[in-house]
Amino acid sequence: MKLESYWKHSAPAFAPASAEWPAKVDVAVVGAGFTGLSAALALARRGATVAVLEARGCVAAEASGRNGGHVNNGLAVDYPALAARIGTDGARAWYHAFDAAVDTVERLVREEAIDCDFQRNGKLKLGTRPQHYDELARAADRLRRDGVDSDLDVLDAAQVREEVRSERFSGGLVYRKSAQMHMGRFSHGLAQAAERAGARIHLDTPVQTLKAQPGHVGVHRLHTPRGVVEASQVLLATGTSRHGSYASFGWLRRRIVPIGSFIVVTAPMPAEHAQALLRERRSYTTVANIHHYFRLTPDHWLVFGGRARFAVSSPQSDARSGEILRQGLVETFPMLAGLPIDYCWGGLVDMSADRLPRSGVREGIHYSVGYSGHGTQMSVHMGQCVAARMAGESTPQPWDGRGEWPAIPGHLGPPWFLPAVGLYYRLKDRLQN
Ligand SMILES: Cc1cc2nc3c(=O)[nH]c(=O)nc-3n(C[C@H](O)[C@H](O)[C@H](O)COP(=O)(O)OP(=O)(O)OC[C@H]3O[C@@H](n4cnc5c(N)ncnc54)[C@H](O)[C@@H]3O)c2cc1C
Structure with missing residues (x-):
């Protein structure tokens, strides 16, 4: 068993064109990552260095x-709960931001001829308890009634069993606009496109x-072990960054x-077994705080993930989590x-x-982060949106106007509280049974 990402291992490694160290850039x-590469492509296309x-x-x-x-559409949070909190118009706009994000990925794949098996096979959100089916049906009804999404199909347990060979599920909701792709080949193609531009x-x-x-408005100095670079504008596309001093990135x-x-x-399994296992080859996620997500690759490998443990990734931790996931996989598909x-x-x-993205400008520095597990599409989309903002264009941004962004109380850097959070969600899942 290889303790590395299948996507990275099965894609060509990107080797940048040799470039002199730049003293100054725009x-x-x-x-x-996807945010940074997508923004770099969009900015370079506009003529920036x-x-x-x-x-x-x-x-x-x-x-x-x-x-x-x-590469799913749909929000990471419950739509009716969000509509109750911020109003139907706001919730609808944020829901549609994810539709637009999937479209952005598809557009870039087409424009840059990226060979990454992008396919709109849809997502099937699967309930594991009888009440999940009612919740999914209610959510679909509300999304249709509010004119948010009509590309939805509610499936009862028997209909799910016709397309997913498992006894585990009580029903499901198909989001027809969702897609999937090979992440390693997409990132390789996106990096090549950014360089070409x-x-x-x-x-x-x-x-x-x-x-x-100091004294130079709009000039930032970035210190790296390879030298210093001066930039008129900076984008932090740093995800969960563990690099960089606390003063700069804290x-x-x-x-x-x-x-x-x-x-x-x-x-990989024989084609006919794969076809019998997951007939429609969608992306699948289960309804739970500690959930599973899975899909097949076009050459019939099953990619099965989840929040196995509340731990930070390392080779030992990955192997232990892998064993927990293997058990989840066998429970789902004996x-x-x-x-x-x-x-x-x-x-x-x-x-x-709040499991929603954050993008803005602070002290003259742009950032876009916080996609909360719904980021393969939104990071690519936000790279394009932030580039437009940096170029001075007045295109509306999906996550503008979210107001102040408070720090998480007690969170000073290393996430010491994760085991307690894990315990809380496990308990919540159990109580909801
Ligand atoms: C296991 C897992 C499963 C997921 N599954 C899905 C999924 O199926 N669908 C979905 O939509 N989303 C999923 N996500 C989320 C999605 O992958 C991310 O939201 C998205 O890729 C974020 O992209 P990014 O470019 O913003 O960040 P990243 O990909 O994290 O890139 C940030 C980059 O910044 C670099 N960096 C950080 N600090 C510095 C520094 N100081 N100097 C220089 N470089 C720095 C890092 O090395 C990194 O390469 C998943 C995430 C994980 C971890």
């Missing part, structure tokens, strides 16, 4: 290359500190909780008990307190 983008500074030795080294491979990507280049140049760190999520991939696990890895989800 825009420095910190982080070469762009340096992408990435701490790790490859692009998409963190969440963007380590996720479940789903003129951006330069510097790997192994952690930004350690970030300072405004404000974001106190607002983002890095929560471990883990994935196993089975050995007929796969003998199938070997070929890959196992973990990653950190950039969770905000």
Whole structure:
């Protein structure tokens, strides 16, 4: 079993064109995940000189290359609850932001001819308790009534069993607009596209500190082990960053909780077994705080993930979480008990307190983070939106006007409270049974 991401291992490694160290650029983008690469592409297309500074030795080294491979529409939070909190218009706009985000990924795949198996097979949200079916049916009804989404199908337990070979589910809700793709091949193609447009990507280049140049409005100095670069504008596309000094990056760190999520991939199965297992080849997620998510690849590997443990990813922790996930996989699909696990890895989800993204400008520095597990599409979309904002265009931004962003009380950097959060959600799932 390989303790590494299937997406990274089965995609070509991106090797940046050799580039001189830039003394000065229009825009420095910190982080070469989807947010950073998408923004770099959009800014370079507009004629800006762009340096992408990435701490790790490859692009998409963190969440963007380590996720479940789903490109789903729909919110991370409950739509009726959000509508009750912020009103129907606001909730509708945020829901539609995810539709637009899936469209953005599809558009870039087409425009840049990225070979990444992008497919709109839909998402099936699966209930595991009888009351989940009622909740999903109610949510679908409300989404249709509010004119938010009519591309939905409610399935009862028998209908789910016709397309998912498992006895575990009480019903489900299909979101027809959702998609999936190969994350390693997408990140490779996106990095190549950014370079083709003129951006330069510097790997192994952690930004350690970030300072405004005293007396020079709009000049920022970014310090890295390879040298200093001056930039007129800076975008922090740093996800759950653990790089960079607390003084420069602490404000974001106190607002983002890095929560471990883990994935196993089975050995490939014969095509006819895969077809019988998940007939429609959708992205699947279960309704629970500590949930599972899974999908097949076009060549019939099963990618099965979940919040196995509230731990930070490391080789030992990934292996332990992999074993917990294997048990979850066998409970869901007992007929796969003998199938070997070929890959196992973990990653950190950039969770905000309300599970909605945050994007803005603070002290002249742009940021876009907090996608909370619904980020493969939104990070790409926000890269494009933030680039437009940095270029001075007045295009409306989905997450503008969210007001003040308070720090999470007691969160000073390392997420010491994760085991307690894990216990809370496990208890909540049990009480909801
Ligand atoms: C296990 C897992 C499963 C997931 N599954 C899904 C899914 O199926 N569908 C979905 O929609 N979302 C999913 N997500 C979430 C999604 O992958 C992320 O929201 C998205 O990829 C975030 O992209 P990003 O570019 O903002 O951040 P990242 O991909 O985390 O990129 C940030 C980059 O910044 C770099 N960096 C940080 N600090 C510095 C610094 N100081 N100097 C230089 N570089 C720095 C990091 O090295 C990193 O490469 C999942 C996440 C995980 C971890």
